[in-house]
Amino acid sequence: MAPHHHTRDHAHSHTHSHAHSHTHSPIADNRPTVRKVLIITLLLNLFVMGLKTVVGFWTGSLSLLADAMHSFTDSANNILGLVTSQLSSPIPDRDHPYGHQKYEAIGALGIAAFLGIACFTILEGAVERLLHNESTVRISAPELWLLLLVLGVNIFVAFYERRVGQQVGSPILIADAQHTMSDIWVTITVLAGLLGIWIFGFQWLDVVLAFPVAILVFRSAWKVLRDNLPWLVDEMAIAPEAIHDVVMQVPGVLNCHSIASRGLLGRQVFIDMHLIVNAADVETAHKITEAVEARLEQHYHPVRVTIHVEPPSYQEEKISYETRH
Structure with missing residues (x-):
């Protein structure tokens, strides 16, 4: 299965043509x-x-x-x-x-x-x-x-x-x-x-x-x-280890790495990551990413998530971007 990017804005569910099993509340204009x-x-x-x-x-x-x-x-x-x-x-x-x-x-x-x-x-x-x-x-x-x-x-x-x-x-x-x-x-x-x-x-x-x-x-x-x-200055919004712990609870996820987040927790957070999934086809991989996005939305609402999906054979141990010494 070829790697692909999966991006969704949880704040604007009306932009999607297909239905989701989980609901998202829109961003309030204050x-x-x-x-x-x-x-x-x-x-x-x-x-x-x-x-x-x-x-x-x-x-x-x-x-x-x-x-x-x-x-x-x-x-x-x-x-x-x-x-x-x-x-x-x-x-x-x-x-x-x-x-x-x-x-x-x-x-x-x-x-x-x-x-x-x-x-x-x-x-x-x-x-x-x-x-x-x-x-x-x-x-x-x-x-x-x-x-x-x-x-x-x-x-x-x-x-x-x-x-x-x-x-x-x-x-x-x-x-x-x-x-x-x-x-x-x-x-x-x-x-x-x-x-x-x-x-x-x-x-x-x-x-x-x-x-x-x-x-x-x-x-x-x-x-x-x-x-x-x-x-x-786009400082980290959520510790990558915390995001990793949330994502690893989702069935079908083998690992996630290169986790980055920015924004303001409780106001608007952007998360991107690479996700290694136990899936033989794109449809199964898509369902797993949907579940990951729903779990992240539940924890860090409102959030926009970008996921780069990788096959089960991919190996990577670095959760986040390393600090330069």
């Missing part, structure tokens, strides 16, 4: 939900940014103006998210046969870049004020109440975005919620500093607290990078 959430959070972030900027200028607080700039990146991220979610359809087309979902990861990297810029600007402002010894912050009770309102809005935005992001599996919403979560800590830090200035007159608190603000911003940037780079 873009309308993502877009609605981003528009709501954009309006709230613009409100937060405006309030922080006004209070920052009133009081002359560097840490608060830095926090306002951090909130400005929130708004910019929402706009970026709206653009990328428009582009990131999970449905393949002629030009993008693997779907468009990496656009969302690129959007998340844009968020990391914004966070990096915010971090640098905060540090630059703090060092400049330390060198020139300029610290004249004027704070009053109404301004502190306004900042508490800002904090409440930030907390709502972060939890709302994260909850919806996890429900629909959107990296852009989860990344943006992470950013807003860092904004909450920034606002709490700044509020604590301004309380210290208001109660005790500790002017130095404003500049000193600008540094932890920068560290929190940098931490968020690093987390966004860490979460999205593996997807963009």
Whole structure:
């Protein structure tokens, strides 16, 4: 029996002309939900940014103006998210046969870049004020109440975005919620500093607290990078040994090797492998590959599997691609 390739997209069962004994659910297009959430959070972030900027200028607080700039990146991220979610359809087309979902990861990297810029600007402002010894912050009770309102809005935005992001599996919403979560800590830090200035007159608190603000911003940037780079560089999605264990449970499979996977588990995974089957004809081999695909779909849904079938006489022991030393 001559080796042949067998490919099937489990996400789009309507593309097959022949019937299957197992069913496949289509990929859900979560873009309308993502877009609605981003528009709501954009309006709230613009409100937060405006309030922080006004209070920052009133009081002359560097840490608060830095926090306002951090909130400005929130708004910019929402706009970026709206653009990328428009582009990131999970449905393949002629030009993008693997779907468009990496656009969302690129959007998340844009968020990391914004966070990096915010971090640098905060540090630059703090060092400049330390060198020139300029610290004249004027704070009053109404301004502190306004900042508490800002904090409440930030907390709502972060939890709302994260909850919806996890429900629909959107990296852009989860990344943006992470950013807003860092904004909450920034606002709490700044509020604590301004309380210290208001109660005790500790002017130095404003500049000193600008540094932890920068560290929190940098931490968020690093987390966004860490979460999205593996997807963009096609890092292994599932351990080949785990795939091998699943496939070997299927009757008629003698061995599988050269196993590769990429994508995001739970979102969209692509698997390809070479499969040695105990089959004397193409029809039997096809049935075995169908069973393998069904088993992989059951474990790693949604998944697209490409199988290169090999005859029983073929010998190969390497499960995956070797690491170069």
